[in-house]
Structure formats: C-alpha cells, structure tokens
Amino acid sequence: MRYIEPHGHMVSRTTDDYQAMVIAGCQAVCEPAFWAGYDRTSVDGFRDYFRQLTDYEPARAAKYRLPHYCWLCINPKEAEDMALAKDVIDLIPSLLDKPTVLGIGEIGLNRNTRNEMKVLEMHIDLAVKHNQLILVHTPHLEDKLKGTRLISDVLKSHSGVNPGRVIIDHVEEHTIKRVLDQGFWAGITLYPDSKSSPPRAVDMIEICGRERIWMNSACDWGHSDPLSVPKACLEMRARGYSAEFIDQVVYQNPVRFLSQCPKFKLGGQPAG
Amino acid sequence: MSSAAQSPGAPVDLPADRQKIVDLGFVPVRAKLIEVAAFLDRVERYGVASDYRCVAMRAALSALADGKPERARRILESFSDPTTEPDAVSTGKAAYGAYRPPGA
Ligand SMILES: [Zn+2]
Numbered sequence: 005m006r007y008i009e010p011h012g013h014m015v016s017r018t019t020d021d022y023q024a025m026v027i028a029g030c031q032a033v034c035e036p037a038f039w040a041g042y043d044r045t046s047v048d049g050f051r052d053y054f055r056q057l058t059d060y061e062p063a064r065a066a067k068y069r070l071p072h073y074c075w076l077c078i079n080p081k082e083a084e085d086m087a088l089a090k091d092v093i094d095l096i097p098s099l100l101d102k103p104t105v106l107g108i109g110e111i112g113l114n115r116n117t118r119n120e121m122k123v124l125e126m127h128i129d130l131a132v133k134h135n136q137l138i139l140v141h142t143p144h145l146e147d148k149l150k151g152t153r154l155i156s157d158v159l160k161s162h163s164g165v166n167p168g169r170v171i172i173d174h175v176e177e178h179t180i181k182r183v184l185d186q187g188f189w190a191g192i193t194l195y196p197d198s199k200s201s202p203p204r205a206v207d208m209i210e211i212c213g214r215e216r217i218w219m220n221s222a223c224d225w226g227h228s229d230p231l232s233v234p235k236a237c238l239e240m241r242a243r244g245y246s247a248e249f250i251d252q253v254v255y256q257n258p259v260r261f262l263s264q265c266p267k268f269k270l271g272g273q274p275a276g
Numbered sequence: 277m278s279s280a281a282q283s284p285g286a287p288v289d290l291p292a293d294r295q296k297i298v299d300l301g302f303v304p305v306r307a308k309l310i311e312v313a314a315f316l317d318r319v320e321r322y323g324v325a326s327d328y329r330c331v332a333m334r335a336a337l338s339a340l341a342d343g344k345p346e347r348a349r350r351i352l353e354s355f356s357d358p359t360t361e362p363d364a365v366s367t368g369k370a371a372y373g374a375y376r377p378p379g380a
Contacts, residue, residue, distance in 0.1 A: 081369055114369065118362045145371035149356035178352040184285070203301065204348065213285020242300055244291030 005247075007233050007254035009033040010262065011110075011139070011173060011191060011220035014061055014072070015053075021223070021230045022068050028234040031255065031270055032071040034262065035061060036110035036139050039081040041225055047091040050078065054095070058102045071270060073262070075109035075139050076100070083114070083123035093126050100134055106265045107131065109139025110173065113151040116143060125158060132164035137265050139191075140172045142179065144198060152179040156186055169264055171218070174199055180208050184216060189261050193222045194232035202236035206243065209253060218258045312337070332374035 006029045014022070014035050025033065035057060044050060057074040065072035076099060078092040099105060111127040113120045131138045140159075143151035155172065159165050172183045173191030176199065183190045192208060193199040200208070205219055223230040233254055240250045262268040316334065319325045336351045344350075357375045 084366055115366045115371070116357070116362055117366045118364060119366075121362045143371065145373045146355050146357050146375045147371045149353060150359060153360065154362060176352055177346070177349040178356065207348075210288045210290060213287060215285035217285075242296075244293055244296060249288075 005029040005234065005237055005254075006031050006251065007237065008218075008258035008262070009221060009223075009230070009233060010171075010218050010258040011036060011193065011222045012230060013038055013222070013224035014065070015056055016225035017223060017230060019064065019067075022065055022070060025230055026068045026070050028231055030070060030233075032073065032262075032268075033065060034073045034075065034106060036075040036141075037077050038079045038110060038141075038224065043082055043085075044088075047088065047095055050092045051095060054099055058099060058104060062104050071104075073104045073106045073268060075107050075137075076105060077108050077111045077127055078123065079110060080112050080114040080120050080123070080141060080143075083120045084117065086119055086122065089123045089126065093123075093130055096130060097134060100136065103267055106262060106268060107137030107139060109137075110141035111138065112141035112155055113143050114141075114147070116147055116151045116154060121154065121158070124155065128159065128162055128165065132162065137262075138165070138170040140170060142172060142174045144174075148174070148176065149178050152182060156182060156188070159188070160186060171261060173220070174222070175208075176200055177204070177208060180212055184212055189216045189218065192217060192219045194219060194229070194236055195222065196227050196229060202232065202239040205236050206239050214249075214253050214257065216257075216261075217253065218261065219254060328376050328380040329372065329374045331380070 009025060009030050009032070012033050012035055014033060037053065037057060040053070044053070054076055057076070061074070062072040076096050078089050083089050108127055108131040111124055113124060128138070140155055142148050142155060152172065159167065159170060167187035168189070171189040171191050174193045175183050175190045180190050192205045194202055194205060209217060219233050219236050221228060221230050221232040229235070237250050237254055240253070259270070316325070316330070319327065319330050324330065332355055336354045339347050339350045339354065355374045
C-alpha cells in the first residue's frame with residue numbers, strides 16, 4: 005500500500021513517527037505552517053520556523069528517503085495581531101521560490117473574528133498574486149459551520165481564485181457538500197476525538213464520491229495519530245473496497261491536487 | 277471565481293457484502309452509545325447537567341431516534357454557532373464543542 009500524508013505537522017513529531025509512516029507506505033509528507041502552541045512574539049520567530057519547515061525538516065525526512073514539502077503562512081490562531089500578521093505576510097514572498105514550498109497554508113479562520121477575516125483576505129491576495137496553491141484550515145467544533153461559510157464566501161468572491169487549486173481542510177458531514185459543490189477540494193482530517201474518524205471519513209466518500217477528496221492525519225503536538233491515513237485504508241479494506249479504490253483516495257488524489265505545483269515530485273520524478 | 281460551481285462527485289457503489297457493515301461497526305458503536313448514556317448520568321450525579329453543553333447534547337440526541345436520515349450532519353449542525361457575521365472580538369483561542377446561546 006502507498007499513500008501521501010498531505011497534512012502533517014512533523015516539527016512536533018519524533019523521528020520514530022517518520023520511520024513508522026514510511027514503513028506503513030508513506031510516499032511524501034506535506035507540512036502546513038501552524039500554531040506552535042504559544043504565540044510567537046515577533047516576525048523573527050516565524051523566520052526561524054519557516055527555516056525549520058524549508059531546510060531542517062526536509063533533511064530529517066530525507067534520512068528515510070521521504071520527500072517533505074511545506075506550506076507557508078501565519079496561522080489563524082495568531083491572526084488577531086494584525087501588525088504581526090502583516091510583517092509575516094511580507095516575509096513570505098522571498099521564500100516562495102524555495103524548492104519544497106507548495107503554496108500558502110494553512111490559512112483560514114479559528115474563532116471567526118473580523119481580524120482573522122482580514123488576515124485571511126491578505127493571504128488570499130498573496131496566493132493569487134504569486135499564483136500559489138491554497139490550503140485552508142476550517143475552525144473547530146461549534147465554529148466550523150459558520151467559519152466554512154465565511155471562508156467559502158470570501159474565496160468565491162475573489163475573482164483571481166480558481167477553486168480547483170484550493171483545498172478546504174477539516175471538513176465534516178455538515179460542511180463537505182458546500183465545499184465540493186463550489187468546486188473546491190475537500191480534506192478530511194482523521195482525529196481521535198474531533199474532526200472525523202476513519203469510519204465517518206469513508207462514509208463521506210461513499211456519499212459524496214471520491215473525485216476531489218483527500219484524507220490526512222494533521223498530526224501535531226496534540227492528541228493525534230500520524231498513522232491515521234493507513235488506518236482509514238484498513239477501514240476501506242474491511243468494508244470490501246479494492247486496492248485500486250483505496251489507492252485513488254489516499255495516493256492518486258493527493259498527487260493530482262499537489263502536482264498542480266510543479267515542484268511536487270516523488271522519487272525525484274514529477275508526480276502523476 | 278474563475279470556474280463554475282461543480283456538483284460533488286457521484287456516490288460510490290457500495291461493496292456487495294452489505295451485512296459486513298453491521299458486523300464491523302456494531303460493537304464499537306454500541307460502546308460509544310453507552311459512553312453517552314454514562315456521561316449524561318454522570319453530569320446529573322455531579323449536579324451540572326444544566327451546563328449549556330450538556331443541554332446541547334441532550335437536544336442533539338433527538339436526531340438519533342427520529343427515523344430521519346443524515347443524523348451525523350444534523351447533530352453537527354445542532355452544536356454549531358447559528359450566527360453568520362464575523363465576531364468583533366475573539367473570546368479565546370479554543371472552541372468548546374457547543375454553541376453557547378446568549379445568557380446561557
Ligand atoms: Zn494543521
């Protein structure tokens with residue numbers, strides 16, 4: 005079995021996790037920029053974090069011959085500080101030519117505030133201006149439905165956004181149809197206590213089809229499981245789906261979306 | 277937006293062995309249902325069953341037994357913030373799991 009982990013916060017994981025993922029069939033891992041668990045106090049904190057994402061983490065993954073890619077942004081949890089957000093967004097263009105940077109993400113909303121909305125719009129402008137893919141984080145729990153509506157409305161209203169180049173992540177049963185109906189890709193995140201479980205993820209695929217969907221673990225420093233994508237493969241297998249079916253969901257689909265960035269390659273070759 | 281809205285993909289053809297879905301899911305999901313019942317007993321025993329989250333959970337449960345489809349979607353919606361405008365200020369980084377109605 006082969007799969008892509010399209011959303012993993014590997015800076016928070018041990019080297020043992022890299023090893024386990026490769027043993028389980030992982031062919032590439034992609035790491036969106038996120039919250040460190042505390043608020044960084046200056047743009048220099050982000051400068052160092054982006055260096056970790058673009059230099060150090062690919063080298064750590066390379067010990068297992070695992071391609072490592074990343075996405076850059078200031079995450080919505082730190083988007084209340086508008087001055088800091090602007091400084092970080094101004095820093096990003098100089099890094100977009102780095103060989104493993106796939107796009108802008110994970111941007112979006114956390115508590116659906118006006119400041120978060122402004123920073124989201126700044127990120128969308130940045131992505132459009134530099135022709136970057138977009139990876140969107142949708143809010144947690146009771147905030148997800150409202151946040152997903154606000155996010156999809158602002159993306160739809162931007163004339164420069166091609167929805168086929170945007171993945172809206174952390175969808176659940178109450179948001180997935182809105183995301184797919186509007187032409188975006190949908191990411192299903194597999195978490196132990198929130199977001200989706202493997203059985204619910206497979207249910208959503210059964211109901212909504214498997215054309216523009218990927219699954220990810222979003223593993224980070226919180227309660228999460230870096231092997232949740234292969235565990236969802238087990239769920240599909242137990243229900244009776246073929247190896248080809250599973251391969252499309254967990255390998256071919258993420259490769260198709262990510263290959264819209266020409267830098268995304270597997271085994272030294274362009275993917276796809 | 278530069279391309280027209282699309283419909284979601286076609287539903288998947290379900291595997292031929294339909295009975296297997298019960299065999300796979302029943303015991304793990306039975307355990308979760310008992311956890312729900314025990315949690316509701318527990319918050320009563322502790323005298324905190326009026327917490328807005330417990331109220332929301334009891335309200336959500338009606339969708340389990342009304343015989344209508346899309347129970348998961350409807351339960352998620354019942355926990356959701358029904359407002360539509362961005363908030364003026366943040367009330368903190370973390371969400372709580374259920375919408376807190378004004379005054380609750
Ligand atoms: Zn994430």
